[in-house]
Amino acid sequence: MTNEPNNKYDVFLCLVGPDTRYTFAGNLYNALRRNRINTFFTEDNHHDELLLMNGDQISPFALRAIKESNLLIVVLSPNYASSPRNLDEFVAIVRCIKRKKQLLLPVFYKVERGEIMDAIFSGPDQQALCVFEERFGDYKERVNEWKDALLEVYGWTAMEYQNGSGYEYEFIREIVDIAKRRQRRRYDVFLSFRGRDTRHSFTGFLYKAFCREGFYVFMDDEGLEGGNQISPTIMGAIERSRLSIVVFSENYGYSTWCLDELSKIIECVKTRNQMVWPIFYNVEKSDVCNQTKSYGDAMTAQEKRFGKDSGKVHKWRSALSEIANLEGEHLRENQYQYEFIERIVEKAINIPSPCSNDSYEEESRVSKCTHWEIGSCVVS
Template identity: 40%
Template sequence: MAVSSFSSVSDDVRRWKYDVFVSFRGEDTGGGFVSHLLRAFKQKSISTSVDAEDMCRGDRLSEELRKHIQQSRLSIVVFSQNYASSRRCLRELAQMVEQVKMTGQVLVPVFYGVEPYVVRRATGPFAEAFARYDCEMEEEEVCTWRKALTAAASYFGWYIENYRDDAELIEEIVQCVFNKLIRWSSFDGGWKYDVFLNFRGEDTRKSFCSHLYKALYQKVINTFMDDEELRKGNSLSELLKCIKQSRVSIVVFSADYASSTWCLKELVQILKCMDEHNQMVVPVFYEVDPSQVCRPEAFTKHDRDSKVEMEEVQSWMLALTRATNLTLPRWDSRNYDDDAKLIEDIVQHISRELPRFTRLQMGHV
């Protein structure tokens, strides 16, 4: 992957191999709640690591498991009735809390079938487990576990009793994690925006594009949509810079798209970023047949413009021809009964693909 000044990443960023590490007591939640949670993460393209049996022998933390915790951006601990009865769970928890102190890793607790205060104060089944450890284990390690338990249970998290069912809780956890990862990855990769919106203002600014922008905003997808005042100058430098600082470009083709030199110059830059920096491009055909976007009469006007060089016009034609024939998921408004469903599908696609494209752009497999 070609790396430029705006897409280079630090050693800290390259350290992350997983988005989320999940610690849980398998006997309590492994076959139910956690399995559904992991499936929901996978559907959102959020990479997860868990304590697999082949990574550990007995109660000790293997070096491999320790690295999985260290290489995760965020940790989730699912506290349940018998969580503390597992020494390995407590060792995982101590490592997770250590990562919070050492690297600022985010740790989020989920209280499933157990009151938060029971965990925080180590009462009930937690007190019983620690009573055994006080007799069987080294005092220093038990003290570390107690502190880790108190610290982790004090962080803001989720309590199952506040939700109608597991599905509602899982949906909120996954969306919250997704939003955090989006914000972090934009910062880490040097991206200022998640999405750059390219469109012909006179055709769609006050209708389709304004609704699309609002829908992206509601999903916490940071989108650049140029202000009309920005187009009152002669320079496109600011807009072209914003394209470079975006991970995704949505190109909204409309009937008069090709008549705008601004749109065409932006399109050339968008395709360049796609080729050189793996930028994701999403073509949308709004009330226009794809074959009619590259209208000859629009380019006749550009050919006659003395301010435009012939080579530049040719580059626009090539870019437009290529963009309208991209073999990517693309949308055509003529296939929908209304704009709302089209916008919903576009936003869902971008939400689903952003994490995957982030890892690709940052050089992760």
């Protein structure tokens, strides 16, 4: 089971229509679609009625699309300040990346970063903003929100294109490559658990809590677990997850499927610098690490099944021992589960964004860049 509804997008493409809708942005949108990247384009004719039903106000439809997109691309062009709706979209995008850890890629198209600020607050468009003041009673508050959003991303890594700096199709190809890499990192959270112990109770509630906050979570379907070998689907999901949460319960160690998941997770921690959070569900960390009590009984049963000298069993024991080096959370019988789950989700929300942490491989090219040039990336 994964929280990937039909209306979830890989990319949300935001821009002001008159500047680039039928040229650069239209070509970018077409390139993204050709590469099977599910893209919400704010100026797509298919979305016009829904987006404009509130006039200059951003629509709930667009807000939902922003929240459900993995990568947010904002094309800032010379006339970006001419549309209050697009500026409100920009504010919503900045708020989303703070809360939901989405990736933002600003694209400065034929405009310098400094020109954006000048255009809104000291340039010719100041007169246009005076017109907005007459139309909107909350003018000052809205403009302050626009300014804060622009200041927020002013120093961020971005892509820039100027006249004469190269072929636009090459520039578009680089943006598409970034979107494709982001697309491959499909899940925010992978949940490893023993189905018979917690699927319909604790882990089910944890999954729903993550989904409500906009996380993309992999939780295997009921009935998928079975056989003696973990499926390639599960292996791939673990590799493409930023965070793995392992729910250690009484019968976790009896499942070869769970133990294979754990071994793969530990491998990804070492080779991909991924995060893993153990949760000890009515069991002690020491019993898991040292394989005592129910975990001792479980590993003895695995040895009887596969042999004491089995490489598989040694790998499982090693993976369980590795848990000693990781910080974990204990859920006790006398704790409210909903409070514990809220704390776990809030902790995940506060993980540093990929945009500011270069430890995530998929976003490393974006997060390490200090300046973009056509066809190259200057890395600090």
